[in-house]
Amino acid sequence: MYRCALFNLVTTLNIQTCVVQVRRLGSSTASILRGGKRTIRLNIMANKTGKQSFSGRARETAGQIKRVSIEGNIAVGKSTFARLLQSACPDWEVMTEPVSMWQNIQTANSKDSQGSPQTTVSNLLQMMYQDPPRWSYTFQTYSCMSRMKTQLQPPPAHLLTSVGTAVQVYERSVYSDRYIFALNMFELGCISPIEWAIYQDWHSLLVEEFGPRVELEGIIYLRAPPETCLKRLQHRGRAEEEGVKLDYLEMLHVQHERWLVEKSTEIHFDKLKNIPVLELDASAEFQSDPVVQEQFISKVFTTAATPASYDAGDGHRGAPSVCSSPPHFYCSFFQVKNFFSSL
Ligand SMILES: Nc1ncnc2c1ncn2[C@@H]1O[C@H](COP(=O)(O)OP(=O)(O)OP(=O)(O)O)[C@@H](O)[C@H]1O
Numbered sequence: 001m002y003r004c005a006l007f008n009l010v011t012t013l014n015i016q017t018c019v020v021q022v023r024r025l026g027s028s029t030a031s032i033l034r035g036g037k038r039t040i041r042l043n044i045m046a047n048k049t050g051k052q053s054f055s056g057r058a059r060e061t062a063g064q065i066k067r068v069s070i071e072g073n074i075a076v077g078k079s080t081f082a083r084l085l086q087s088a089c090p091d092w093e094v095m096t097e098p099v100s101m102w103q104n105i106q107t108a109n110s111k112d113s114q115g116s117p118q119t120t121v122s123n124l125l126q127m128m129y130q131d132p133p134r135w136s137y138t139f140q141t142y143s144c145m146s147r148m149k150t151q152l153q154p155p156p157a158h159l160l161t162s163v164g165t166a167v168q169v170y171e172r173s174v175y176s177d178r179y180i181f182a183l184n185m186f187e188l189g190c191i192s193p194i195e196w197a198i199y200q201d202w203h204s205l206l207v208e209e210f211g212p213r214v215e216l217e218g219i220i221y222l223r224a225p226p227e228t229c230l231k232r233l234q235h236r237g238r239a240e241e242e243g244v245k246l247d248y249l250e251m252l253h254v255q256h257e258r259w260l261v262e263k264s265t266e267i268h269f270d271k272l273k274n275i276p277v278l279e280l281d282a283s284a285e286f287q288s289d290p291v292v293q294e295q296f297i298s299k300v301f302t303t304a305a306t307p308a309s310y311d312a313g314d315g316h317r318g319a320p321s322v323c324s325s326p327p328h329f330y331c332s333f334f335q336v337k338n339f340f341s342s343l
């Protein structure tokens with residue numbers, strides 16, 4: 001119930017009916033409605049319900065879907081924040097970074113005695129961390145391609161037919177691939193000048209060719225000191241990241257600051273230069289137990305969703321009962337709400 005209430009608040013629209021669709025994060029989201037079948041299914045739906053005005057095609061061509069990426073340093077809490085957004089706004093589509101694709105690349109490179117192909121699974125993320133000069137360019141081609149695919153996925157039916165603000169949220173983007181990681185690897189000397197030139201060439205070509213389909217309307221920048229990120233990274237304990245040191249996170253922090261705060265990174269796409277950036281202080285700590293953390297967040301959101309707290313103002317001043325205990329995510333919620341309304 002509170003999810004409905006919150007969704008109404010976030011979109012700032014009066015929704016008559018609100019169908020809560022709890023979905024898993026990731027690639028499985030409404031996948032049966034994607035691709036070529038999507039329009040057919042939507043048209044059927046439109047005919048059955050008679051709501052022609054909300055047909056997917058109409059919404060898509062009207063450009064009503066807001067595409068937003070969550071950016072930030074390694075382990076700052078993007079996936080955690082994405083889960084928060086998804087549970088608060090079940091109608092939105094929230095897509096996590098395709099890390100498992102990078103960890104599981106299948107190659108058929110030999111045949112067994114019966115002549116059947118033998119597949120090997122390679123972990124490109126691990127290879128990149130173990131030997132950056134050898135694997136960084138390869139990694140960036142694959143990470144960028146997988147991000148491009150994610151950003152190009154057609155919106156699921158429920159997003160196209162929903163009445164309020166339709167939002168697709170990506171964890172990172174083709175832009176952070178270039179202006180954070182690939183650039184950083186180039187500056188570190190792990191991507192050679194010729195590899196960097198080639199990367200930039202095909203990156204620009206793809207972004208320009210796909211045009212509005214990969215454009216973003218906004219960026220949420222989760223910002224925290226690199227020391228905090230290192231602590232969270234170590235706590236998470238992803239095997240491939242064992243060798244990640246503070247200086248690497250400091251470099252990535254500087255890249256984020258240059259791109260999203262100082263705006264001193266040279267950007268090659270006009271729309272991206274003027275994109276609104278919502279900066280959130282992600283340094284506030286949760287309790288370490290993920291279950292308690294989840295309950296804690298739900299509580300904050302439940303309270304934040306009451307009309308009284310919403311009506312009271314901008315979130316910083318408006319809800320003392322919530323802000324007095326964990327101010328951080330409460331305030332973030334209101335900032336996010338206002339941010340989406342302004343796009
Ligand atoms: N606000 C927070 N306070 C304390 N711990 C947090 C907070 N946010 C996330 N964490 C913890 O930090 C770790 C990293 O979080 P998460 O996986 O969300 O980061 P990420 O930014 O998505 O990482 P990556 O850059 O690798 O994609 C997790 O163990 C998570 O539980």
Ligand SMILES: Nc1nc(=O)c2ncn([C@H]3C[C@H](O)[C@@H](CO)O3)c2[nH]1
Binds near residue numbers: 097128139
């Ligand atoms: N080199 C490099 N380039 C990228 O585009 C990129 N995107 C993410 N990562 C690393 C950070 C986390 O360890 C892990 C999950 O985010 O993957 C990247 N590393």
